[in-house]
Amino acid sequence: MKFESQLLKGIAPVVVLEILSRGPMYGYELSQAIEQRSGRILTLGKGTLYPLLYNLEAKKLVKGKWENNQSSRKRRYYYITGRGKDQLAKQKAQLKELTTGLNLVFGGALAMA
Amino acid sequence: MKIKKLFVRILIAAALGLCAGIAMEYSTAGLKFPIFLIIGILAGVFIEFVIEILRGALTIAREDLRKLKKTVLRILIATSIGLLAGIILEFAAVWAAFPFFLILGVLLSAAAGITIEAIRYHRLMRNAFFEGKEFGLEKLPVRTADLIRQVIKKMHYRKEVLSEVMAELTAHFEDELKDCQTDEGIQQKARQLVDDFGDTKLLAILLRRAKKRCRPLWRTVVARTFQAVGALILFFIVYAVWFSTGKPTLSVDYLALLNQMNRPEVRNEDNAWPHYEKAIELYVQPDQRILKLAGNRRKDFKKRLYFSDLDKNIQDMIRKWLKENESNWNDLEPSQKRLFKMFQ
Numbered sequence: 001m002k003f004e005s006q007l008l009k010g011i012a013p014v015v016v017l018e019i020l021s022r023g024p025m026y027g028y029e030l031s032q033a034i035e036q037r038s039g040r041i042l043t044l045g046k047g048t049l050y051p052l053l054y055n056l057e058a059k060k061l062v063k064g065k066w067e068n069n070q071s072s073r074k075r076r077y078y079y080i081t082g083r084g085k086d087q088l089a090k091q092k093a094q095l096k097e098l099t100t101g102l103n104l105v106f107g108g109a110l111a112m113a
Numbered sequence: 114m115k116i117k118k119l120f121v122r123i124l125i126a127a128a129l130g131l132c133a134g135i136a137m138e139y140s141t142a143g144l145k146f147p148i149f150l151i152i153g154i155l156a157g158v159f160i161e162f163v164i165e166i167l168r169g170a171l172t173i174a175r176e177d178l179r180k181l182k183k184t185v186l187r188i189l190i191a192t193s194i195g196l197l198a199g200i201i202l203e204f205a206a207v208w209a210a211f212p213f214f215l216i217l218g219v220l221l222s223a224a225a226g227i228t229i230e231a232i233r234y235h236r237l238m239r240n241a242f243f244e245g246k247e248f249g250l251e252k253l254p255v256r257t258a259d260l261i262r263q264v265i266k267k268m269h270y271r272k273e274v275l276s277e278v279m280a281e282l283t284a285h286f287e288d289e290l291k292d293c294q295t296d297e298g299i300q301q302k303a304r305q306l307v308d309d310f311g312d313t314k315l316l317a318i319l320l321r322r323a324k325k326r327c328r329p330l331w332r333t334v335v336a337r338t339f340q341a342v343g344a345l346i347l348f349f350i351v352y353a354v355w356f357s358t359g360k361p362t363l364s365v366d367y368l369a370l371l372n373q374m375n376r377p378e379v380r381n382e383d384n385a386w387p388h389y390e391k392a393i394e395l396y397v398q399p400d401q402r403i404l405k406l407a408g409n410r411r412k413d414f415k416k417r418l419y420f421s422d423l424d425k426n427i428q429d430m431i432r433k434w435l436k437e438n439e440s441n442w443n444d445l446e447p448s449q450k451r452l453f454k455m456f457q
Contacts, residue, residue, distance in 0.1 A: 027281060028288035045309060046285060047316045050278070054323030076281050 012044060012052055013061075014095060017080060017088040020062060026075035027053065053078060061087050117238075123161050130157020184234075188226040195222020242272065248280045249287070254303035257286045260310060267317035274324050392445045397437040400430050 019025065019033050030053075031044050044052070056062045061084035069075045080088070134153025199218025243262050245251065250258045261282045265275050289306055293299040310316075328336075406427060420428065 026284070028285045045311065046282065047311045047319070050281065051316070051319035051323040054320065054327055058323065058326035073284060073287070074280065075284055076277075 008042060008044075009048065011095070012048065013056060014088065014091045015042060016044075016049075016052060016056065017061060017084055017091070020078055020080040021085060021088055024065075024077040024079045026069070026077050029075075030078065056084070059087075060084075119165065122165070123158055126157040126161030127154050128157070130154045130160075133157070184230050188223065188230060191226030191229070192219055192223045195219050195225075198222070242276070245279055245283065248276070248283045250279070250283050253283065253286055253290070254299055256300075256303045256307045257290075260307055260313065261286065263313045264317050264320070267314050268321045268324075269317075270321050270324060278320055278324070388445055392441055395441045395444075397434065397441075399434045402427065403430055403434060 015034055015038075016030065019030060019037065025033060027046075027049060031046075031049050035043050053062065053064070057064055057078075060081055062078045063081050064076045064078050066074050067077050130153040131150060132153070133156075134150035137149035137153065195218040196215065197218075199215040202214035202218065243266065245258065245262065250261060253261070261279060264282065265279050268275060268278065286306065290299055290302055293302050406423075420431075423431070
C-alpha cells in the first residue's frame, strides 16, 4: 500500500530523523530501513530521499560524513545532530497531538483500524 | 602531479612576480616602463619552477607531458600566425610606430591560443568527469549510469558538489543491484529502477536547491556579490548603449533662462547697444602705418613716446583718422552716458 505522496512528504523528515536517531545510516540503508520498519507502507524513492537528506543537512538536523563500509566502498553516512534530536522530540509531540485529535474526530476508529 | 595544480601555482607565482614588478616600477625611475613588470613575471615563474623541482613534484607523466607539448605547440603556432599578421601590418600601415602591430599581433594571438586551449582542457575535463570512472559509474548497467549522468548534468552546479552527489547516487544504485546474481537479473532490475526513478530534471532541480541551502554563508555572500557585480555591469552596458545612441530632448532651456535672468531691466531707448553697433559700422580703419606703429609700441611699451616725437606724416595721418571718426565719436558719446546710467 502506497501512502499519498503529499502526506508522506509532510511526515518524511520526522521518519528519517526517527530512523537516524537509532544509529547512523547511508542513503540506501535508510530507504530500506524506512520500508522495513513501516511494514512496507512508507517508501522513499531516490527522488525524495536525497533532496530531503540534503535539506535536513542544510538545517543542521543531520550531518553527512563519507566513511568506508564493510565492502570497503565509500558511503555517505548520516548522523542525527543535537538540534535534530530536539526537532524530532518536538515533532513527535506534535504528531502525538495530531493522532489524538484525529482519533477524537474519527471516534477512535483510527486507533482501532 | 596534476597539470592543473601546476598551472595554478605558476599563475600565482606569475601574479606575485607581477606585484613585485609593479612595486619596483613605482619605486624606481631608472629603467623604461615595462622592464620590471616583465622581469617580475619571468622571475616569479622561474622561482616557481625551481621550487617545484626542489620539491620533487615536477614529475609529469609521459602521457601528460605529450599533451602539454601539443598544447604549447598549438599556442606557439597561434602566436606565430599573430606575429606574421603583425609583420604584414607593419609593412602596410604607416600611422603606428614600429613595434606596435608586432606586439599587438603576438599578444592577441597568444591570448586567443591560450583561451582556446583552456576551453579544450575544460571540455576534456568535463567529459572525463561525466564518464564517472572516478566513482565507478562504468560498473553500473548503461541505463542506470546514463540516468545518473543526466541528473548530474541537469544540476548545473559546482563540480565538487556534483561529484559528491554522483558518488552517492552511484553507491545507491550499486546497493540496489548487489543482490542480483545474473546479468539478465541486473538488466531487469536496472530497467525497473529507471522506470521508478521519475523525472530526472525535477530531481536535478530538487537536488540543486537542497545543495544550495547546504552551502556556508561566506559562499552565499561571494555568490551574491558576483551576481550583484554582474548585474551592475549589465546595467552599465545597457545604460551606456542607451546613453550613446539616444538624443537629448530639452525640457528646460537653461541658456535662455540664464540670459533672461541676466538681462538688465531698462527701457529700449536707454539701451546703448544699437549706438555701439552703429559706431562699429561707421568706424574708419586707420592707415596700415598707424597700426604698425601701434603694434611696435606694444612690444616696447616701457619707453614713453609722445605725439610730438612722431614723424610729421604719421602725425598728419593720425589727425586725419581722428577727424574721419569725429562725428562717429560724437554720436557715441550720449550712448555712453546711457550705458553708464544702465549700470548705475
